Amino acid sequence: MANLRPPYLATAALSGLLFGAGLYVSQMVDPLKVLRFLDFTAIPSGGWDPSLAFVIVPAILVMFIAVRIGRRRSAPLFDREFHEPEYKRIDTRLVGGAALFGVGWGMSGICPGPAIALIAFPPDGIWLFLAALIAGSYAGSLIVPSGHSKRLADAK
């Protein structure tokens, strides 16, 4: 199994470490900071915090370069293929799912990355929140199978 070789697992570990460091340094782990970015009603008074735009733009730029490099290669370093997302269609599931996520994100200021990073310095309530996140994700997988489980079903 390619995905149990040490270089493959070390790459996953390095990526996770960098990701967690980035979430802390950018202050994405602070739900109030995230909500202050999402609070456009504060723009007229000058109280809006635009910091998070300065997080996502460089993140996209760095990944954009990596995607360009990847296009010139037939495979990543430690696997046989690039795992491109299977879904291409823009449908009700995509829009509905994004909208429901938007409501939850606006209610809490926590998206899935910071939710997990917060385990490092767990605030009151985070375990309850994570349990709900797991339950919601599981409910979603029952109603609409992901590409992954569809592939599994096909393979049977």
Next chain:
Amino acid sequence: MESFTPLTAALGGSLIGLAAAVLWLGNGRIAGISGIFGQLLPPAQTVVWRLIFLAALVAGAWATSRLFPELGVGGVQPAALVPPPAAWGVPPPVWLIVAGLLIGFGTKIGNGCTSGHGVCGLARLSLRSLVAVAVFFGVAIITVTVTGIV
């Protein structure tokens, strides 16, 4: 505007982009947290690297908070969850559970969150991800406005 932190934001964002780049060019995987996390649930197939990634993510946040507390929110307990708006009269645990369920369910059926659609999808110039990002940012902004949580 004293809370505006463009330099640490850009540094942190670059680290997140680098994390996504490493996982893509090394293992050909999208660094989408909801996907890496959600596909640990049955019927999971590739569990080991996902657990290692998530454990390393926690370790990375922890180590950075200890080594460079001044770069982030600072200290051992740097972030608290935000209580629900008092006017709504909803008990905090109920508010948290509803938010968590919506995020888990929504990112599952929409196949992505801020990292998968937001960082990786936009970098791949995916129209699907652009639609998802516009919807979840738009709805989150509306939600913050309607609830008055800040």
